[in-house]
Amino acid sequence: MSVITYMSSTxxxxxxxxxxxxxxxGTNPTSVDSVVVGTGNEVRIKxxxxxxIVNQLYPYTIQFKEDPTGKNSGTKRPRESASDDRESxxxxxxxxxxxxxxxxxxxxxxxxAQKHTERGGLWSQGLKISMQDxxxxxxxxxxxxxxxxxxxxxxxxxxxxxxxSIPSLKALxxxxxxxxxxMQQVADQMVQQCPDSSSLxxxxxxxxxxxxxxxxxxxxxxxxxxxxxxxxxxxxxxxxDYFIESNDVIQMLETNGRVTVKEGxxxxxxxxxxxxxxxxxxxxxxxxxxxxxxxxxR
DNA sequence: GTTCTAGAAC
DNA sequence: GTTCTAGAAC
Numbered sequence: 411m412s413v414i415t416y417m418s419s420t421x422x423x424x425x426x427x428x429x430x431x432x433x434x435x436g437t438n439p440t441s442v443d444s445v446v447v448g449t450g451n452e453v454r455i456k457x458x459x460x461x462x463i464v465n466q467l468y469p470y471t472i473q474f475k476e477d478p479t480g481k482n483s484g485t486k487r488p489r490e491s492a493s494d495d496r497e498s499x500x501x502x503x504x505x506x507x508x509x510x511x512x513x514x515x516x517x518x519x520x521x522x523a524q525k526h527t528e529r530g531g532l533w534s535q536g537l538k539i540s541m542q543d544x545x546x547x548x549x550x551x552x553x554x555x556x557x558x559x560x561x562x563x564x565x566x567x568x569x570x571x572x573x574x575s576i577p578s579l580k581a582l583x584x585x586x587x588x589x590x591x592x593m594q595q596v597a598d599q600m601v602q603q604c605p606d607s608s609s610l611x612x613x614x615x616x617x618x619x620x621x622x623x624x625x626x627x628x629x630x631x632x633x634x635x636x637x638x639x640x641x642x643x644x645x646x647x648x649x650x651d652y653f654i655e656s657n658d659v660i661q662m663l664e665t666n667g668r669v670t671v672k673e674g675x676x677x678x679x680x681x682x683x684x685x686x687x688x689x690x691x692x693x694x695x696x697x698x699x700x701x702x703x704x705x706x707x708r
Numbered sequence: 709g710t711t712c713t714a715g716a717a718c
Numbered sequence: 719g720t721t722c723t724a725g726a727a728c
Contacts, residue, residue, distance in 0.1 A: 531728060533709055561709075621709045640710095641723075694722065711728080718721075 530623070536560075537624045541571045549600065553592050556600055556629075561638040563630060563648060566604055566612070570597050570627040577623055579616055579659065584667040587660070594656045597629045606631065610706075614656040617647055618675035627656055632686065633706040641695060643679045649686040650678040 540546050541555050548568065549556040559567040570593045576582065582590065597614040601607050610631040620626065630648060639645065646652060652675055662669045683692045687705045692698040 531709090533728070536709070638710095643724095696722080709728105712726090714723105714725095716721100716723075718719100 534621060534623050537569070537571060537622045537626060538575075541624070549596065551596070553589060554596055556596060559628070559630075563636050563639045563644055564632065564634045565610065565636065566606065566629070566631040567636070568597075568600050568629040570600070570629060571624060576625040578620065578625060579618075579654075579669040579671060582625070582659070582663060582669050584663055587663045590656070590660055590663060593627045594660065597627055597656065600629050604631075613648075613653065615653045616656070616659060618652045618654055618671045618678075628653070634686075634702055635706055635708075639695075639699075642681075642683060645683055645695070645698065646679045646681050649684070650681055651675075652678040 537557075540557055540560065546557040547555050548558060552573075554570055554572050556568050556570050559569055572589055572593065574589065576586065594614060601612045601614075604610075604612075610633055612629060612631050614627060614629050616625070616627060628648070634645070634648070651672070654669075654671070659669055683695065683698045684690070685692065685698070685701055685705070687702075690701060692701055
């Protein structure tokens with residue numbers, strides 16, 4: 411039995427994080443005894459065992475070799491500032507986990523996972539993984555699946571995703587018209603079944619330039635009452651034209667056969683904070699959140 | 709997408 | 719002094 415720890419090279423980190431993602435979701439957890447996600451990135455795994463990462467797209471072979479220095483169990487992240495040479499409680503916990511390590515595994519990348527770190531990062535592929543996890547699925551049919559947004563920006567915030575791999579709005583064409591209409595129907599269904607649908611209003615739409623890969627339709631209640639709503643980008647992405655109504659996407663597909671996103675959408679994210687209910691301008695996020703309480707008392 | 713943190717704003 | 723934002727790293 412051995413323990414994988416985070417090593418110094420970026421590739422190793424990617425591999426370990428990839429493993430954790432999959433193992434955490436239980437996609438292929440053969441012979442895995444324990445997983446500690448976060449501070450003590452610990453994965454027990456048999457030497458030579460092959461794991462398939464992201465639904466068997468990215469196979470790795472796990473090799474093990476002795477660490478002659480014993481120093482290679484360091485767990486500090488590369489971007490850590492030079493001035494911070496004391497151990498935080500978090501670092502101490504990681505070091506404690508590392509001390510349990512007898513051998514240091516080397517992950518040999520046979521697949522594509524490392525490319526994600528070069529193009530947007532592995533995190534941008536997270537939806538592809540979440541949507542496959544039965545525990546996350548609130549609804550599914552032969553065309554789409556619905557999951558809860560991992561960091562909901564309101565009391566109710568779901569994502570409708572097609573099974574078909576469509577990276578973004580840009581990739582949509584007239585052939586997707588029926589699919590996108592179906593996504594809207596399922597979104598409406600989700601709102602109908604919500605116990606708060608009589609007291610809260612909802613909007614359904616797409617972000618002009620989403621961070622996460624794989625087309626996803628946001629279904630979000632308009633209270634924006636959530637600790638995950640933290641900054642101007644969050645706010646403006648749902649309350650300016652950065653948020654493109656599902657019906658507008660359908661109409662664009664029907665009339666032009668494609669979806670056009672206006673230039674300068676990114677600038678919309680920098681607009682002043684403006685209440686979507688009464689258009690009052692607020693100077694800070696905490697002030698905005700306090701103001702929202704007047705529109706949506708608990 | 710989130711987290712972290714330097715430094716701006718107060 | 720504290721609060722808050724914005725940009726970089728992931």
